[in-house]
Amino acid sequence: MAMTPLVQEKNLVFRLDAGNASYAFQVTPDGRLQHLYWGPKVEALEELTRLNGKNPYPTEPSLDPQDNQCWREHQLWEFAPEDIGVYAPATATVRSAQGTQVTDPRYVSYRTFPGKPALPGLPASYGQEEECQTLEVLLEDPATRVQFLLRYTAFRNLPVLARSLAITNRGDAPVELRRAASLTTDFCHESLDVVYFDGFWGKERCFHREPLQGGLKVLESTRGLSGHAMNPSVILCERTATEEAGRAYGALLVYSGSFAIEVDQSPLYRTRLNLGLHPQCFQWLLNPGDSFQTPEALQGFSAAGLGTLSRAFHDFLRNHLIPRQWRDAPRPILINNWEAMHFDFSKEKLVKLARTAKANGVELLVLDDGWFGKRNNDRNALGDWIPNQEKLDGTMGELADAIRAEGLKFGLWFEPEMISRDSDLFRKHPDWAIQTPGHSLSYHRFQYMLDFSRPEVVDYVFDTISQVIQEAKLDYMKWDANREMTEVGSLALPPEQQGEVAHRYVLGLYDLYQRLTRRFPQMLIEGCSAGGGRFDAGILAFSPQFWTSDNSDAFSRLFIQYGTSFFYPCSAMGAHVAVNWFPQRYSPVETRAAVAFAGTFGYELDLDRMPPEELAQVKAQCQFYHQCHHLVQNGDYYRLTSPYENNTVAWMHLAKDKSLCLLTVVFVRYDAAYAGENLRLPGLDPQATYSDGTHTWPGNLLIQAGYPVTTPKNGDMLSLQILLQKE
Ligand code: DGJ
Secondary structure: OOOOOEEEOOOOEEEEEEOOEEEEEEEOOOOOEEEEEEEEOOOOOHHHHHHOOOOOOOOOOOOOOOOOOOOOOOOOEOOOOEOOOOOOOOOEEEEOOOOOOOEOOEEEEEEEEEOOOOEOOEOOOOOOOOOEEEEEEEEEOOOOOEEEEEEEEEEOOOOEEEEEEEEEEOOOOOEEEEEEEEEEEEEOOOOEEEEEEEEEOOEEEEEEEEEOOOEEEEEEEOOOOOOOOEOOEEEEEEOOOOOOOEOEEEEEEEOOOOEEEEEEEOOOOOEEEEEEEOHHHOOEEEOOOOEEEOOEEEEEEEOEHHHHHHHHHHHHHHHHOOOHHHOOOOOOOEEEOHHHHOOOOOHHHHHHHHHHHHHHOOOEEEEOOOOEOOOOOOOEOOOOOOEOHHHHOOOHHHHHHHHHHOOOEEEEEEOOOEEEOEOHHHHHOHHHEOOOOOOOOOOEOOEEEEOOOOHHHHHHHHHHHHHHHHHHOOOEEEEOOOOOOOOOOOOOOOHHHHHHHHHHHHHHHHHHHHHHHHHOOOOEEEEOEOOEOOOOHHHHOOOOEEEOOOOOOHHHHHHHHHHHOOOOOHHHEEEEEEOOOOOOOOOOHHHHHHHHOOOEEEEEOOHHHOOHHHHHHHHHHHHHHHHHHHHHHHOEEEEOOOOOOOOEEEEEEEOOOOOEEEEEEEEOOOOOOOOOEEEOOOOOOOOOEEEOOOOEEEHHHHHHOOEEEOOOOOOOOEEEEEEEEEO
16 A cells, blocks of 8 residues: 655645654745644644644734734744744754845745655665655745755654755855754644753763753754764653653654754743754855755654653664664674773684683674784774784784684774874874864874865775775674864865864765675674764664663663663664673672673673683573574563662563563662562563463563562672563
């Protein structure tokens, strides 16, 4: 059955139905685009036009009803104009050749077609013709003749829309783009909460939920990377919404650079949501005939709480964003040598680690930082991607062969976008660093960022890295990025284009990702950015998993993985059992493994130095992972309790056919007076019975009354993992 966005030609009303949600907007009589509706599926079309608000200013009947045009805040906008009396952040701002900024485009045309086009140079979601339908609406600003193409793709089975904006200068004079949001949508609820995820190194994606108050709230990164400080995602939800009930609206940017999410509530209870490139870090020169494509934004809706919203995004990212070949392919259990050895490794140590790892069920060994140039600490050699044969006791190919001879796959760490101040590459090409002449160059971890706005720099990195990948026939690459952008400038661009550097950098990054994934499609890439800094949907489009945090302390991970799970599926979260170099609290190895099971599982420690009683458990953990990983990778994830509010932190993974459920519970602090509790397990089949190996339980009872849990013994950070099998 073909899907079609519904269009009412008379009033130019557009309605897109995605999964069980509808989204609607309309062309006004004066040709502007106003928002009408986003919520549960509705059948109405023409009637939707009655929903747009009225101007509350008392107009005398004798006055022209068209008066009061400086006050347009009561309207809901789909494309928010600049400087015509709307005042909340605009969708796009174009500075004309005259230096003015009014941006007020009017309707030109629309078209619809099945499927979804790719975005030039940018990662984007994908779908087959029978899975989705695209609507394009074209607007043009009469003064500058700049055109705006709004593109919406609605997916048939998921309540998610993918959106972007393409801007083309059809005029005769150059203009400058000052702002270009990927998504604008307006709400008219009186009381909404905003949910967002900020953080720092070792403390990624902290969950925040607060009532929206009047005024503008900007969730942002101005760091050149999406970064630790704020994730490019946001949820607006009804104040009463819970995990299982209430309306929730989520939006996620498919972008890895500086971004702004603007949430602006007016006293008329109109709330503008804008998502896109950060206007402070972005300008773009559009000569006559030039076009600019914004990154994609995804918007998802749930009428049944935050849990359902998260599961919609998980399904969407797994089925329509991550590289297709990794959708169902089981991810290998890996061991990474970083926490075990840092820079102090040798071929002998690595082979020994590989042998022990293989004997216990691990499948892939990753050699982290330190294998190239003169890299014996973090002060040098980034950019010199030549294996250090002295340290490796031979070539990289020989090391890879030695690891494979032990029965493991082999992976390597790179930091492709960076250049050490002390490197042969910097001595040869000091101009290849991002920099602003006349200003000192801030370094961080003794490194600068390469100027990826220059194609020759990306070419160089592609060539040098490809040689190593080829030589070692890598199965896996860890792609790290350990600093943010400062003194932004490129020695290769003219003054009028310096405002383009940060975005051009990200385009260069995506170009490198695309070339590497095309040339080495079998190689699994795991993203990383000083832990989980650049964990975003832009990177996930190339790299289906991301190192969630350098902080592998099981207690901290409860929070980090909880926050990450609101948008990103567990299959995207790198999670390892570690003996961390953090001053970490003690957690039994069972609990460290139970927490790491909720991600792409692995180890980050020296198995050969593990206490024997802990090592004895590794084999069983690996076997258990194989038994359950399909639940984690493709199943439905339920947050049962929040670590922010509970001492008993619980979650579950449920197979899509509801035949198997993995319940995980962590009891954070020991409480002598804890009497246990019943954890309700939503989502199970109410008609079925489930067995935990000892008892059988009616599904309906587990849903309504819960499953009884209590601490297995005395102590902090104890855990339980229960498999419930449908009978
Ligand atoms: C930061 C990463 O997050 C770590 O896992 C490790 O790869 C180091 N960089 C290596 O320098």
